[in-house]
Amino acid sequence: MNTQNYDAIIIGSGLGGLTCGAMLAKSGKKVLVLEQHDLIGGCATCFKRKGMLVDAGLHEMDLGTKKTDMKHIIFKKLGLLDKITIVPLPSAWTIRVLDSKASHTSQNMQDFFIPHKTTKEALIAYFPHEKKGITQYFKKIYFQAKLNYKFPFDMNFWEFFFAPFHTLSFFAISAFRQRKVGNMLDSMIQDSQLKRILNINMVYYHYNAWKFNWNYHAIAQTNYYNQGIYIKGGSQALSDALAEIIRENGGEVHTRCDVTKILLDEDKAIGVAYMDTKAKQTKEVFGKNIVANCDPRNVHETLLDLNHSSTQSPTTSQKHINITKDLNLTKNLTTKTSLVSVYMVFDTNLSEKFPDMDYSTFCVDKEYFDLPFDKAHEDLLKIAPEDRSFVFVNYSKIDSGLSDRQDRYLGVITTLGTYDEWEGLDKEEYKAKKQRIQQSYEAKLEKFFPGIMSFCVHSEFATPKTIERYIRTQKGTPYGWDQDLEGFWGRGRFKSKSIKNLYFASVFGFPGAGFTGGLLAGYRTARKMLDPYxxxxxxxxxxxxxxxxxxxxxxxxxxxx
Missing domain, CATH: 1.20.5 (Single alpha-helices involved in coiled-coils or other helix-helix interfaces)
Structure with a gap:
């Protein structure tokens, strides 16, 4: 057998893979990260346009207190705060409702400003008749977030000892009930507009409030309402910081290394084959453990090499049955939720031209805002893509670090999108649909902020197919599995059930999706690898x-x- 050169070879450099690699490297393990793209980070990446950086994925990140947000533990263990600059955002967000039928311009806008920390009081001021329900809502989301304050391996002995009473019993009840956001809001709130406000950012998570799991909503909202943050220099700065930790601790991170096979010896992963696109050579490298920071279906359907085995290995058909058992764990999980984004470069500071523009503004048509909040109207996939509400992120509101120039500022329109809405189109049809929907969003943005498009010097549109092309997830999802089910039932496992020494560290795994989910998933896999007993x-x-x-x-x- 070939010599094992690394303790862990990580396929992909998304946040899950980089966090896992950083944690392993800090613990003395020899780590190799292989990334097929010429930039590391997956969705946590910045690219250059018109003399500035454009953030591909990070709009804002939630940051709760140490009692509700496990990221504090990760930041401390990795020393990450010494390598990145956190920029606090001015508010959670603003919801701007446009009445296009109003006769006077002064009457056609209504803003709901959602502050940090005093969110509950602000909502009670807007909806005094819902004070009881709002109070109950904030108690419930905080309780749910506090249950998730630590992974068990971060608890001290007595926390772990009493966990069955203060944590695990509630988890068991919650997992059994599998509550959905729509049902929970209905149980506390009567006013449809308020329910829509409380669920306004679902476009970042899901497409249907009656399928979206309550636990994911509660944790994220609690932490967003505490404080939203941005990483100065963009999400690329976060990815680069994690890569730096790996390299400082003896590890390696290489780009343009496209893994084509996971090499096996009998039922054990022993290495990978990859195409070095810089050298234009196929290479093999060996390690004790393989960590897949990529879509697990691509691993099982494409990367597992059933022929690179010793003569003692089981037959291909036997191995295929084992892999099918792995796939069966997630066969009922779906990947519908994705994004469309319009990346826009402006030659003027938008915060000076539009002083009332928030960092994040959810732009909603009044006709939709006034609809009943129910199953019939909260399945966003029933709304045509060009008619959906969207969020506009105004990066000029903060010191984003994305540009040194005084005439370059980033703005991004983003909202829910699905791969199916773009499938089956030939090249010209796809191009024409992109142009039509992009122009529709830009025209709507102009209505919400009259005159804004006169300052736009560049605009480009990204669909789930764009995401698929760059990070190779099936259906072009940046979120992994749809967040329908709570706990392990709704996510992939951290370790293969059929292939020894094969691990997973991505948003497809527990605990969930998003930048926070990627960090936590990578950290969790590393900790389990480091201390399996x-x-x-x-x-x-x-x-x-x-x-x-x-x-x-x-x-x-x-x-x-």
Missing amino acids: FYPRRLSLCIIVGVAISLGVIKCLEYFS
């Missing part, structure tokens, strides 16, 4: 301590009886 060891200690306490109590009762 944590749970049996800790549980054994808990049993011993529990028995000792029980015996002590019995002895005390006997003594005083």
